[in-house]
Amino acid sequence: MSDDGYKVISVEDDAKLLQEALDQISEDQGVVVTVIWQPAREITVGGETKKANSGYVVVADYGLEEPDPRH
Numbered sequence: 001m002s003d004d005g006y007k008v009i010s011v012e013d014d015a016k017l018l019q020e021a022l023d024q025i026s027e028d029q030g031v032v033v034t035v036i037w038q039p040a041r042e043i044t045v046g047g048e049t050k051k052a053n054s055g056y057v058v059v060a061d062y063g064l065e066e067p068d069p070r071h
Contacts, residue, residue, distance in 0.1 A: 004062040006033070011056040013037075018056050030060040 007030070011021045018035070025032055040054045 007060050007062060009058040009060065011058060013054040013056065018058075021056075021058055025058070025060045028062065030062045033059040033061050035059075 009021055009025075011018050022032060022035075036057045038052075038055060038057060041052050042049050043052045044050075
């Protein structure tokens with residue numbers, strides 16, 4: 001695996017899109033650390049309030065050492 005470390009990926013609130021994101025992580029030799037679903041909400045960015053849609057946040061690790069096949 002590469003040593004790129006952790007990546008945070010936002011995915012729209014759609015099961016098919018989530019599955020595609022998880023498949024891509026696997027294809028890219030990443031390991032999923034966690035998947036979090038967030039409801040629609042209001043967020044404040046730079047003092048301005050905005051509406052954020054519901055969706056998933058996926059954290060993947062691309063820097064883990066490959067396991068020793070002898071163990």
